[in-house]
Amino acid sequence: MKVAILGAGAMGSALAVPLVDRGHEIRLWGTKYDIRILDGIVKGETHPRIGVNIPKVVKIYYPKDLPKAMEGIDAVILGVSSAGVAPVSEQIKDILNRNTPILIVAKGLEEVEGEILTMTQIVEKVIGGSDRIVYISGPSIAKELAHKFPTAVVYNSKNLKLAENIKREFETAYYRISVSDDVIGAELCASLKNVYAIAIGWFDGFAKKRNGLEMNNAKSAFFVQAVEEMACIVERMGGRRETVYGLSGIGDLLVTARGGRNGMFGMFIGMGFSVPEALEEMKKRGVGVVEGYVAAEMAYKLIDGKFNRDELPLFYSIYEVLYEGLEVSTAVGRVLDSLSKLG
């Protein structure tokens, strides 16, 4: 197959590795934000985000060469940031063949004309055709995939047959693919996990402030509460609880909470930084956008009114800490109260 990967960041670039191993012709196109990365790849340098060299057979395309990158392709992968999905969809909608499958690895919720949309909903709105869309979810740190470490993901599509066909084309010994038709469940998990990872990070902050002994019991209890709330949200929004208990939910939350930016942001808050101070600390470390911080607001807008606040004590506690000045210690106490009721 000829496959265009749009976005030369970590995940888009990492996907080139298994696809090249399967013998596909890969075109890697970068946005204006990727130009330095593209220059590096062209010079034969290691990709700065994933620590490997992109295979030499991958053809590199600069921003202006999008039409050329798309010529005669059999599938396109949207590997841009969540904010980039709408504009890039606009850019490709007229040059994309009507039936070409669109795979999406971007994660998040975006506000489009006052409406909160998932990634696939944006693509459906701009380009159309949910039958051609496959949403990729699951625990997949790009750097590990690029190193060919075992990685198991889910290809989600309303068109299960399409997902199965692409799985057969893309799967390798280290890149394992299962399929599901619960697209909304997978997408909600992918956004919400970033929100919940913030709260799990709080305890690393508390531990730092105290004697440094880890607070694994509390982190674990909050993880369980996060899973329970994600299942509640996904079910009410039309997805399936089983999705939350699988790779897309528990699996992705696990790699996210184990490290990463959202947890670090939560840690700063747990250490006593205000939200603006914590965001500032993240900027100093080169993180311009904390995904979970943005996702909390988007998810709030998406679900508010559909749930009783008591049903989602952890979600609303996080939201109130981030946006309404709630003290983090008060938030923790409130969640602990809810835990002593759980069966």
Add this chain to the structure above:
Amino acid sequence: MKVAILGAGAMGSALAVPLVDRGHEIRLWGTKYDIRILDGIVKGETHPRIGVNIPKVVKIYYPKDLPKAMEGIDAVILGVSSAGVAPVSEQIKDILNRNTPILIVAKGLEEVEGEILTMTQIVEKVIGGSDRIVYISGPSIAKELAHKFPTAVVYNSKNLKLAENIKREFETAYYRISVSDDVIGAELCASLKNVYAIAIGWFDGFAKKRNGLEMNNAKSAFFVQAVEEMACIVERMGGRRETVYGLSGIGDLLVTARGGRNGMFGMFIGMGFSVPEALEEMKKRGVGVVEGYVAAEMAYKLIDGKFNRDELPLFYSIYEVLYEGLEVSTAVGRVLDSLSKLG
């Protein structure tokens, strides 16, 4: 309440902390294996396993003083090792009041007269009366509880009213208790998590052998597979899937897999040590019994014949690595094959 805690190891001793905070009269009795610990407590030293001083109001009892420790008590907590549950139950059965509640924090499966039994089944068999038994489960590292870090556990009993009554007596701001009647589900989780933590540890061994980059994607995928298999086992054995998705299952597996002995044992195997060599390495580090190693055999005896091996690819892979000489790399490949089918 007057409460006797039997076993002065990590968990028994840690439980004294919240119970003293609730104003209960606590007697801490040690077995012959606990004598050095008891001597230390009496001298006012820090408890070596949990890093805190046992509150001075706790009364300390040496092995021979068991009858005195049990005099007039309102509840007894079995905090001995899983192997100690049967003999200690024998010791107390004639001095225990007929209605005194028995709480169990010991975890595991034991072979008694050719039968594989859970902890509560042993107590029921030796002492009798499932209505008075409460089994404590959930993510609870003793040292963290002893430091009064937030900890959420589950009190499981066929007698829900008893569990609720004891919850009301024992709960503190940092020791949160929920109740459930799924005793068998909680007990199976508590044993199986030690088995599955071994396989999650394999990847730390692989990572050490290679460039040191962590294999979080794979660990996460195996974690999800473990949860799926635990749910399958628990359901078939008469428990509920929900128990696995809660504190007793996911929650406890999480703290176990994050660190601890079973994971370390698995790591040595992943590094290329044979099973006897890995057990030897553990001994050098002062770990005489690797719980998950024993639990794998017990669980195998308990469930074999009740499942198709295809239903539990990870469990049987672990068992075969530990007891039948299966290569760990072959085991991983087999589990990955099963992951590419999961929905």
